[in-house]
Amino acid sequence: xxxxxxxxxxxxxxxxxxxxxxxxxxxxxxxLGLVCFLGLWNAAAQNIDTSLGQFPGPxxxxxxxxxxxxEHQAEVAKAEAFYxxxxxxxxxxxxxxxxxxxxxxxxxxxPTFFQQIWTSLGTVATGFFIASIIAVPLGILxxxxxxxxxxxxxxxxxxxxVSPLAxxxxxxxxxxxxxxxxxxxxxxxxxxxxxxxxxxxLWPTLINTAVGVSxxxxxxxxxxxxxxxxxxxxxxxxxxxxxxxxxxTGLRLSLGIxxxxxxxxxxxxxxxxxxxxxxxxxxxxxxxxLARIMVAVLAIGIIGFLLDRLMLVIQKQVSWDKSATLR
Amino acid sequence: xxxxxxELSGVGIDFPSPKGPFTALQDVNLKIEKGEFVxxxxxxxxxxxxxxxxxxxxxxxxTGGAILDGKEVNExxxxxxxxxxxxxxxxxxxxxxxxxxxxxxxxxxxxxxxxKDWVHHNLELVHMTHALDKLPSEISGGMKQRVGIxxxxxxxxxxxxxxxxxxxxxxxxxxxxxxxxxEIHAELGNTVIMITHDVDEAVLLSDRIVMMTNGPAAxxxxxxxxxxxxxxxxxxxxxxxxxxHYRHEVLTFLYEKQKKVESVDKHKKKEESSEKVVTDQTDxxxx
Numbered sequence: 001x002x003x004x005x006x007x008x009x010x011x012x013x014x015x016x017x018x019x020x021x022x023x024x025x026x027x028x029x030x031x032l033g034l035v036c037f038l039g040l041w042n043a044a045a046q047n048i049d050t051s052l053g054q055f056p057g058p059x060x061x062x063x064x065x066x067x068x069x070x071e072h073q074a075e076v077a078k079a080e081a082f083y084x085x086x087x088x089x090x091x092x093x094x095x096x097x098x099x100x101x102x103x104x105x106x107x108x109x110x111p112t113f114f115q116q117i118w119t120s121l122g123t124v125a126t127g128f129f130i131a132s133i134i135a136v137p138l139g140i141l142x143x144x145x146x147x148x149x150x151x152x153x154x155x156x157x158x159x160x161x162v163s164p165l166a167x168x169x170x171x172x173x174x175x176x177x178x179x180x181x182x183x184x185x186x187x188x189x190x191x192x193x194x195x196x197x198x199x200x201x202l203w204p205t206l207i208n209t210a211v212g213v214s215x216x217x218x219x220x221x222x223x224x225x226x227x228x229x230x231x232x233x234x235x236x237x238x239x240x241x242x243x244x245x246x247x248x249t250g251l252r253l254s255l256g257i258x259x260x261x262x263x264x265x266x267x268x269x270x271x272x273x274x275x276x277x278x279x280x281x282x283x284x285x286x287x288x289x290l291a292r293i294m295v296a297v298l299a300i301g302i303i304g305f306l307l308d309r310l311m312l313v314i315q316k317q318v319s320w321d322k323s324a325t326l327r
Numbered sequence: 328x329x330x331x332x333x334e335l336s337g338v339g340i341d342f343p344s345p346k347g348p349f350t351a352l353q354d355v356n357l358k359i360e361k362g363e364f365v366x367x368x369x370x371x372x373x374x375x376x377x378x379x380x381x382x383x384x385x386x387x388x389x390t391g392g393a394i395l396d397g398k399e400v401n402e403x404x405x406x407x408x409x410x411x412x413x414x415x416x417x418x419x420x421x422x423x424x425x426x427x428x429x430x431x432x433x434x435x436x437x438x439x440x441x442x443k444d445w446v447h448h449n450l451e452l453v454h455m456t457h458a459l460d461k462l463p464s465e466i467s468g469g470m471k472q473r474v475g476i477x478x479x480x481x482x483x484x485x486x487x488x489x490x491x492x493x494x495x496x497x498x499x500x501x502x503x504x505x506x507x508x509x510e511i512h513a514e515l516g517n518t519v520i521m522i523t524h525d526v527d528e529a530v531l532l533s534d535r536i537v538m539m540t541n542g543p544a545a546x547x548x549x550x551x552x553x554x555x556x557x558x559x560x561x562x563x564x565x566x567x568x569x570x571x572h573y574r575h576e577v578l579t580f581l582y583e584k585q586k587k588v589e590s591v592d593k594h595k596k597k598e599e600s601s602e603k604v605v606t607d608q609t610d611x612x613x614x
Contacts, residue, residue: 220417223411226385226405226409
């Protein structure tokens with residue numbers, strides 16, 4: 001009896017202890033790491049003097065991120081006011097002269113930090129999309145056919161290590177020569193950046209897809225043979241579902257690389273995204289520049305992390321194996 | 328010269344190896360009648376699976392070949408459906424969809440409703456209609472193998488090829504599935520070739536037991552006709568002298584006439600460690 005009475009309380013206590021332990025590993029330790037980092041950063045920043053003043057610590061960076069937000073809001077308000085004035089003007093002209101065709105001019109203010117983030121996201125999405133629609137089918141081909149793999153493998157090995165900075169001048173010149181239009185839908189800098197991103201983030205998807213496809217369970221391939229599935233059905237019903245995990249591993253690596261490459265590409269191609277923001281701030285050289293660049297660095301990091309999480313969510317949606325732990 | 332339903336003549340196969348071609352099978356001759364249940368039994372590595380794969384068309388014989396209803400077997404196809412040892416269900420498809428895939432591939436001009444009925448019919452044969460929407464990972468090993476059998480049956484094969492279908496199952500589940508298989512065979516009268524390691528299984532299920540010699544260059548050693556009346560009941564047969572005679576025949580073949588494999592193993596182990604030899608010898612004597 002005594003034992004029975006005591007057991008539940010100790011059980012309850014140890015459960016609470018277990019919960020606390022879980023909570024501490026889930027929250028406290030990452031927080032501790034973050035605090036240590038901020039402390040070290042602050043201490044180091046105070047001891048680094050650059051030609052643009054002291055290296056920004058966490059406080060200055062926080063100030064600048066608020067500044068950037070304020071500037072963005074101010075700029076948005078200005079743009080709204082501009083469009084309102086334009087509309088009023090046009091209406092007034094229309095009232096006077098019914099034949100008047102209203103002229104609508106876009107607002108020409110400089111893009112703000114947040115608008116630049118959107119540009120960057122659009123560019124990386126385009127580049128990543130182009131890379132994926134090339135890499136996945138090519139990877140499947142390489143995984144299915146040893147001959148195709150033997151033919152393509154040297155090219156993969158050759159181009160995989162090439163830096164985006166090496167591609168960029170070539171891409172810039174090719175885009176300028178090929179993409180000629182009086183009324184371009186996309187700016188050249190956008191296309192140059194996107195293509196450079198594609199060239200660099202093609203490879204992880206290609207390699208991982210090929211490995212995934214070539215390591216399909218032999219029994220499943222035999223099932224496909226016995227059923228006499230035609231090549232297209234074989235790919236859709238057997239190959240793709242089997243290699244989904246590896247394809248996504250590749251896609252996630254590719255997106256990570258693409259986001260990293262994009263900043264460099266935008267810097268040189270002058271595509272109005274985060275890379276250009278960093279470059280412009282650097283050229284600007286005000287006392288706040290370094291702190292503003294640091295804001296961009298953190299934003300790039302956070303967005304990179306969120307992009308990876310997004311891919312994970314998509315993978316969980318697409319994956320048939322709901323019991324698999326994805327991380 | 329009369330040809331059977333399925334005929335293997337002079338089948339041999341060489342596999343390339345670093346030391347030149349390795350002859351796995353040699354001169355396998357076998358005629359199988361329609362509706363016959365034939366078991367292939369032999370020690371591991373004797374090429375049983377290779378024979379089955381040649382009939383399935385998954386392997387190409389180097390010499391000779393298999394002829395089914397007067398046509399040479401050159402490639403895999405649904406008229407020679409295979410039940411694989413590890414069920415090989417597509418893990419991303421439900422039980423129903425797994426069978427449906429096979430039905431769609433071999434639709435024979437069925438309408439959509441007829442296809443649906445046919446999927447249900449085959450899953451009913453193996454008593455699996457209660458788990459239509461389950462994924463293979465959500466059902467037991469025995470159930471997966473049932474679905475594997477339903478998938479093969481749904482192709483309406485001329486020959487059903489079973490590669491140690493119950494090898495990975497526990498004894499009780501195995502007995503259960505053997506009974507189901509006997510039921511289905513009695514109902515549909517398929518021609519079946521089954522590979523097995525299990526002497527009781529072979530005697531219980533088969534019309535003929537094909538016993539294979541040890542490799543390399545394995546071939547058919549003996550063929551045993553099992554003339555037990557059907558339907559067969561495992562409990563009644565346990566004390567049946569005829570049944571025990573057949574069992575004895577197969578055991579004699581495996582452990583006396585083809586005992587060699589034991590000493591080959593022993594030889595291998597001898598190379599690994601000289602200390603173990605003594606125990607190995609006592610082991611093989613006991614067998």
